[in-house]
Amino acid sequence: MGKVTLCSDWLDVCSGCHMSLLDIDERIIELVKHVQLLSTPVTDLKHPPEEGCDVGILTGAVSNDHQEEVARRMRERCKVLIAVGDCAVTGGICTMRNFFDVEDVLERSYVETESTDEGQEVPRSEEIAKLYPQVKAVNQVVKVDLHIPGCPPPADALWYAITELLAGRTPVLTDDMLTYD
Amino acid sequence: MPDVRVTIDGTEGSVPAGITVLEACRKLGVEVPTLCDHPAIEPIGACRICLVEVEKQRALQPACTFPVSDGMVVHTRSDRVVDARRFVLQLLFSERNHFCMFCQMSGSCDLQDLAYDYGLDHWEFDRAFPRMGVDASREFFVMDHNRCILCRRCVRVCDELVGNATLGVKHRGAETMIIADMDVPFGESSCISCGTCLQVCPTGALGDRASAYMGATDEITRVKSTCTGCSVGCGVELVVRQGRVIRVEGDWDAAPSDGLLCEIGRFGLQHDKRRRARQPQVRQGDGWVDSTWDDALSAAAKGLAAAGGELSTLVSGTATNEMGAAIAAKLPGTKQQLGTVLLDDSAGLAALDEADLFVVVGTDLTVEHQVASFSIKRGVRHRGARLMLVCDGDNGLAPWAFKQVGLNEAASVLDIIKGAEQAVVVYDAKRSSVAKAIAEAVPGAKCVAFTDGANTKGLAAAGVAEAFAGGAKAYLVVAGEETGADESVMAALGAADFVAVQASYAQPWADVADVILPMPTMWEKSGTVISADGVEREVRGAVAFEGLSDVTTIERLGALLS
Numbered sequence: 001m002g003k004v005t006l007c008s009d010w011l012d013v014c015s016g017c018h019m020s021l022l023d024i025d026e027r028i029i030e031l032v033k034h035v036q037l038l039s040t041p042v043t044d045l046k047h048p049p050e051e052g053c054d055v056g057i058l059t060g061a062v063s064n065d066h067q068e069e070v071a072r073r074m075r076e077r078c079k080v081l082i083a084v085g086d087c088a089v090t091g092g093i094c095t096m097r098n099f100f101d102v103e104d105v106l107e108r109s110y111v112e113t114e115s116t117d118e119g120q121e122v123p124r125s126e127e128i129a130k131l132y133p134q135v136k137a138v139n140q141v142v143k144v145d146l147h148i149p150g151c152p153p154p155a156d157a158l159w160y161a162i163t164e165l166l167a168g169r170t171p172v173l174t175d176d177m178l179t180y181d
Numbered sequence: 182m183p184d185v186r187v188t189i190d191g192t193e194g195s196v197p198a199g200i201t202v203l204e205a206c207r208k209l210g211v212e213v214p215t216l217c218d219h220p221a222i223e224p225i226g227a228c229r230i231c232l233v234e235v236e237k238q239r240a241l242q243p244a245c246t247f248p249v250s251d252g253m254v255v256h257t258r259s260d261r262v263v264d265a266r267r268f269v270l271q272l273l274f275s276e277r278n279h280f281c282m283f284c285q286m287s288g289s290c291d292l293q294d295l296a297y298d299y300g301l302d303h304w305e306f307d308r309a310f311p312r313m314g315v316d317a318s319r320e321f322f323v324m325d326h327n328r329c330i331l332c333r334r335c336v337r338v339c340d341e342l343v344g345n346a347t348l349g350v351k352h353r354g355a356e357t358m359i360i361a362d363m364d365v366p367f368g369e370s371s372c373i374s375c376g377t378c379l380q381v382c383p384t385g386a387l388g389d390r391a392s393a394y395m396g397a398t399d400e401i402t403r404v405k406s407t408c409t410g411c412s413v414g415c416g417v418e419l420v421v422r423q424g425r426v427i428r429v430e431g432d433w434d435a436a437p438s439d440g441l442l443c444e445i446g447r448f449g450l451q452h453d454k455r456r457r458a459r460q461p462q463v464r465q466g467d468g469w470v471d472s473t474w475d476d477a478l479s480a481a482a483k484g485l486a487a488a489g490g491e492l493s494t495l496v497s498g499t500a501t502n503e504m505g506a507a508i509a510a511k512l513p514g515t516k517q518q519l520g521t522v523l524l525d526d527s528a529g530l531a532a533l534d535e536a537d538l539f540v541v542v543g544t545d546l547t548v549e550h551q552v553a554s555f556s557i558k559r560g561v562r563h564r565g566a567r568l569m570l571v572c573d574g575d576n577g578l579a580p581w582a583f584k585q586v587g588l589n590e591a592a593s594v595l596d597i598i599k600g601a602e603q604a605v606v607v608y609d610a611k612r613s614s615v616a617k618a619i620a621e622a623v624p625g626a627k628c629v630a631f632t633d634g635a636n637t638k639g640l641a642a643a644g645v646a647e648a649f650a651g652g653a654k655a656y657l658v659v660a661g662e663e664t665g666a667d668e669s670v671m672a673a674l675g676a677a678d679f680v681a682v683q684a685s686y687a688q689p690w691a692d693v694a695d696v697i698l699p700m701p702t703m704w705e706k707s708g709t710v711i712s713a714d715g716v717e718r719e720v721r722g723a724v725a726f727e728g729l730s731d732v733t734t735i736e737r738l739g740a741l742l743s
Contacts, residue, residue, distance in 0.1 A: 086282050089303045093282060098310040134310065139303060147303035151282035178297055180281035181288075 003036040004166060006055045007048035009074055010041050011067040012094045012135065013060025016152040017085035018042060021057075023155035031159075034166055048077040055080050055165060061087040061094040062136040066129035075142035080165065083138040084158065086151040086180065093151070094135045102131050146171060150179045185251040190258060202255055203231055203244035213257055214266065214295050216273075216383050217332035218245040221433060221440055222341050228332050229269045230295060233257045241265050267299050275306040276355065277313060278327040279384075286385030288397025292330060293384075316361075318368025321448045322379045322389050324359070329386035331357050335378030342441055344558025347372045359386075373547065374444035375555070380430050389428055391451050396422035404723035405432055407710060408446040409499045409635035409661075409703040412523060413530065413552050414712025415442050419704055419723035426451070426704045426724055437530035437714060443551030450662065450702060455686040458699040459727065462687070469691065474698075474729055474737075481657070481696040482741035484679035488514075488655030495519045495670065496645050498634010499661035500731070501708025501720060505636070505643030507732045508659065511739025515653065516645040519666050523610040523632035524641060525617065529714035530556060532627050538601035539568045540619060540626075543588055543612030547577025550631040553607060554578060567601075569594055571619070591615050598623045605629055610637070631713045639711035653677065657738070658694075659731075660684035662702050683734055698734055701726035708732075 010018060018041065024031065038053050039045040048056065056078030062068050075081055086092035097105045106122045138144055146165075148157055157177035164171035182198040189202075189211050196205040201224065206213045217228040224245035232241040236254040241262065244255075256262060273279075273292065281287040313326040331350070336359065339348040347370050351360045361370035379387045404419045408429075416435020420428040429447050433440035461477030462469045472480070485492050492514030496505065508516055533539065533556035546554035554577070560566035561581045570576050570585040571594060579585060586594055598604045604623055608616035610632035620626045640646070649666075651673045658666075658674065662685045665671070674680050674693040682690040683698040690697060700706075705726035711717050729737065 083303070086280075090280070091308075093280070095278075095280070095310065099312050137304065140307060144303070149302055172300065173302055174300065178300065178302060180293065180296070181284075 003034060004055060005036050005038050005053040006057065007038050007053045007074065007078060008040045008057035008059070009046075009048070009070055011058060011060030011070060011088070011138070012063035013085070013087055015041075015059075017059035017088070020150075020152035020155050021084075021158055024159045025155070027159055031162065035162070048074055050077070052077040052079070054078065055082065055162075057082045057084050058138050059083075059085045059088050061091045062132070062138060062141050063094055064129035064131050068132075068141050071138055071141050080145045081138075081142065082146045082148060082161065083144045084148045085153055086149050088138045089147045089149040091135045091137045098134050102133050106131070148173065151181050153177075154179065185249055185253070187249050187251075187253045187255065189255045196249055198249070198251075200249055201245055202233060202235065202242070202247045202249055202253075205249045206233075206244060206255070206257060211257055213244050214298065215245060216291055216295070216330065217334060219334050219338070219381055221381075222334065222337040225333060225337070228273070228330060230266055230273075232262060232265045232269065234259050234262050263299070266295075267301065270296055270299055270301055271305050273330050274301070274304055275308050277311060277329060278308070284328065284385045285388050285393040286328070288399065290385060291383035316367045318366040319372065319374070320368070321374060321391070321444075321452065322376060322387055324367050325386055325388060326358060327386075328384045329359055330384055331359070332383060333359075334381040334383065335359060335387060338377045338381050341563070342559065343373075343375055343377055343555045344560070344562050345371065345373055345375075345555075346562065348378060373551065374448065375442060375551065376444070376447040377431070377441060380440075391448075392420065392428040395427040396420070401427070403430075404721050405435065406703070406721040406723065407435075407635075407712075407718040408442065409710060409720060410443070410445040410449060411550050411633055412498070412631050412635050412637065412713035413437060413550050414635065414710065414714070414716065414718050415446055415552055416440075416718075417442065417446060419721075421723045424724050436716075437712070438552045438555075441552050441555055443555075445551070450704065453662070453686065455664075455688045458684055458687045458697050461699060461728075462697045464695045469697075477696055477698055478734070478737050478741060481681035481698065482738055484695055485514075485655045485657060485681060485738075486742055488653065488678060490514065491652075491654040492657070493517060493653035493655075494645075494657045494659065495649060495666075496640055496659045497661040497663045498632065498637045498640065499663065499703065500636060500640060500659050501706065501710055502636065502639040502643055502717075503708040503732050504659065504735065505640040505645050507735040507739070509644030511736055511743075512657070513742055515647070515650075517647045517649045518634065518637055518640055518645060519649065519658070519660070519663065519670065520634045520637065521610040521632045522637045522641060522646065522648050523613075523630055523634075523713055524638070524646070525610070525613055525628065525630045527630040527713045527715065528605070528627045529716070530629070532605055532629055533557060533560060533607070536560060536601075536603050536605035536627070537564075537566050538598060538604040539566060540571060540594065540598060540604060540606045540616075541568065541576075541578060541582075542571045542591070542606060542608040542616040542619065544572065544607070544609035544631070545576045545578070546607065549609060549633065553629070553631065557581065557607070569597065571615070588612070588615055591619055595619065595622050598626065601626075603627070607631075609633075629713075635712065636710035638713070638715060639709065639717070642711065649673075655679040656681070658682045658684070658690065659700070659735075660690055661700055662686065665689050683731070699728045700731055700734070701728075706731050
């Protein structure tokens with residue numbers, strides 16, 4: 001049997017969840033014996049291949065149209081989709097902007113920030129992804145098979161989830177592996 | 182009523198008739214999760230997390246409000262129950278803005294604990310992200326509506342236990358909001374800062390400013406002690422992390438107040454802005470120099486000895502029995518108490534809950550001995566008891582009173598009191614004679630007396646029984662955390678040849694003292710006190726004090742003076 005293939009990507013995110021994945025430390029050597037990483041945001045290949053993969057991991061919330069596209073592509077190309085981290089699972093800290101109008105958020109970020117020079121404007125290029133009025137959790141956009149909350153999730157929880165999947169079982173997070181902060 | 186037979190999760194047992202399913206579960210050792218229920222208040226079945234399956238009942242029933250009946254069969258862990266509880270949790274989380282990762286109560290939150298227990302790893306429903314306000318208008322704690330689950334614990338303790346009824350709700354359904362008074366900012370309301378609502382909030386909706394982010398449940402220890410803020414003697418739990426008291430809570434298991442504290446007991450010491458006396462100091466000219474314990478004790482002994490026999494030790498009512506005994510045994514000169522000494526027999530606080538008429542003489546209980554005012558307010562509000570004030574000037578309890586007369590008209594109230602089934606005369610030791618005259622004229626009337634000092638009875642029993650009389654040339658003031666003393670005392674100290682002060686805070690003593698010896702606070706010292714009701718209670722040090730203990734300081738000073 002060939003290796004299990006795994007792709008990961010990040011959405012509206014601080015990247016801490018991918019750091020937590022690296023925090024499995026030397027177990028990563030054991031991991032690559034069984035798993036082939038096809039694409040991740042921190043390797044050369046960024047996008048899951050068209051032929052698909054076994055496991056997809058998404059971190060981060062869905063805040064704009066680009067991120068929704070990334071989430072949908074991952075869903076289409078993987079068999080099992082895991083939402084990793086509070087932002088992917090609930091929207092997390094990104095949802096703090098849900099209490100404000102999007103235009104106010106953009107003004108605050110690009111114009112009013114204390115470190116911004118006078119006369120700056122909100123960039124309006126068509127090339128730039130459009131912010132949604134509300135930040136969403138991944139499961140509000142695509143079907144998610146497994147949720148691993150945490151800010152970030154403990155490395156042990158990620159290791160446990162992956163090894164359980166490799167063993168053909170559905171991971172059930174308990175005790176210290178289930179955390180919301 | 183006779184007991185009834187119930188079967189809970191297959192365990193059959195006999196429980197008293199009339200209790201709730203929840204109480205029956207606890208008696209039989211079956212755990213049922215709760216959020217809105219609290220043992221100190223009446224259940225209302227608001228949160229539905231305690232749903233259980235009762236056979237022959239069509240729908241799941243809230244255990245906290247459903248009464249047991251004979252032959253009842255209850256299932257608390259069936260799939261139907263667990264699914265319902267998970268559903269309830271999903272609804273609670275979806276309603277407002279519950280984000281643990283930036284909540285100060287993460288790790289100390291009943292709602293979060295339940296989500297962990299029931300394995301919630303994501304939210305099934307879209308959230309509304311309602312724009313909720315944060316009311317930070319109070320000095321000591323903050324109300325964050327984003328985290329509120331509308332369990333109404335705060336509303337009920339404010340009404341049922343404290344009798345203040347500041348908190349309430351407006352609107353209905355999902356629009357429901359907790360409000361203060363007629364929807365005014367919390368800080369401008371009739372709230373008296375007792376903090377009972379803060380203590381019972383199961384989420385982060387009410388948050389303590391001082392201990393925010395200072396320690397979650399698994400990082401803290403709790404030390405049961407006694408508040409020495411006044412002579413009521415409320416039981417406290419000192420919440421400690423890494424050698425610091427981060428918060429004070431009421432001890433639900435401790436008489437006399439059964440978990441209630443006042444603003445002074447809960448927040449007083451935590452928010453005392455005065456500079457702590459940590460290093461012994463000796464006056465040099467107009468200024469102060471830091472000293473060693475040896476040198477400061479020598480300087481104190483020398484100054485006190487110079488007064489010959491005209492030496493007096495003034496002891497704060499916060500001092501423990503052990504201090505009283507050491508002072509009586511080891512120090513020369515006269516020994517007097519700094520404040521008003523309470524020697525009268527007094528019924529306990531519980532007597533107030535049985536009274537149908539309160540006669541409060543010469544004290545504003547909403548300022549002094551506040552916890553006693555809670556008993557009176559809830560008695561008036563919930564039992565129809567009546568309150569009469571015998572005092573001059575404004576009184577915080579006036580809105581609860583049906584009559585107020587001046588102290589010199591005390592005799593005019595006797596006819597009214599005689600008609601009561603159980604009159605209780607409540608007074609401060611300063612008005613002992615007036616109050617006792619009223620009580621003695623009415624057979625069966627009880628007296629409940631207080632004084633500022635937590636331990637004036639214990640100190641008196643230890644041999645420090647007299648009140649301040651003045652006339653000495655040198656004074657040793659055992660001040661503890663006292664914020665001051667009567668003008669006559671301060672004047673006598675100012676006129677004395679020499680004053681040594683053993684105090685937790687330099688102010689206001691630095692103005693009159695020649696030597697300041699640091700003293701542990703009620704969080705740092707151990708010993709016993711005898712409260713106004715004559716009961717001996719334990720003060721337990723929860724954190725270390727760097728310096729000589731209170732008793733050792735007296736013993737060393739005594740040795741130098743002998």
